[in-house]
Amino acid sequence: MMEQSLTVLVSRLLAHRVIPRSDALARRALLDDAFRAELDQRLAAVGLRLVENPYAEHIAVALLPAMTEPVFGSGEAWLNNNLGLPRDGVALLVIVWALIILPKRERQISRVEAGREGQHDMFGAQKPLETGDTVSVGISEDALYADFGKQLGGRTRFAANLGRLVNLGFLNRRNKWLEEGPMLDLMIDYAALAPRIIEGALADVLGRRQALLQEAAASAPAAATDNSQVENA
Known part of the structure; x- marks a missing residue:
């Protein structure tokens, strides 16, 4: 039974490239240690590894790191x-990742930390981390x-x-x-690239953009208040 499930999961990962964490076999790979060990062994035999993080859906x-040079050359x-990207x-x-994933991760981490501070449930650490629309936001194509x-x-x-990027599954566009x-x-x-972006060349550009967004958000309530005062008058 495990053999068949492993075959199906590996085939689906190769065919579809991504599988939702909510999928039954994906959940088994993340929760069943014996199943995960066998999956890792199968993938490693062909130079691959499973990619997942608790913040992703x-x-x-x-590729395994050892396969980078044989596959990509030097x-x-x-x-x-x-992927054929120029x-x-x-x-x-990298830019859209910085604009979408970095703020999302900051919100996720802050919510997890806040939950731990007020957590009295002895099994709280085993609860899934918050993902999805509540923490992930988009960006305007025109603004970009x-x-x-x-x-x-x-x-x-x-x-x-x-x-x-849309066709490759990095972005959804509406x-x-x-x-x-x-x-x-x-x-x-994230661990490798986030510090380079936050402390590197994009830091000033993204910082200025974030400041403009915050100024716009701060001015919106004030404008609404002024309008309501005019109407009440």
């Missing part, structure tokens, strides 16, 4: 991805282009790369509003 597979032959497409991916479009090749290149896709929180190593 999906699981996927990726030196002048090195490939920075196996360099400006990879840059756009206004901030970074020219640096990423102009309107045509920006639109083409954005379409690639009426020029971009939201997290199933791949976005899995295929970039």
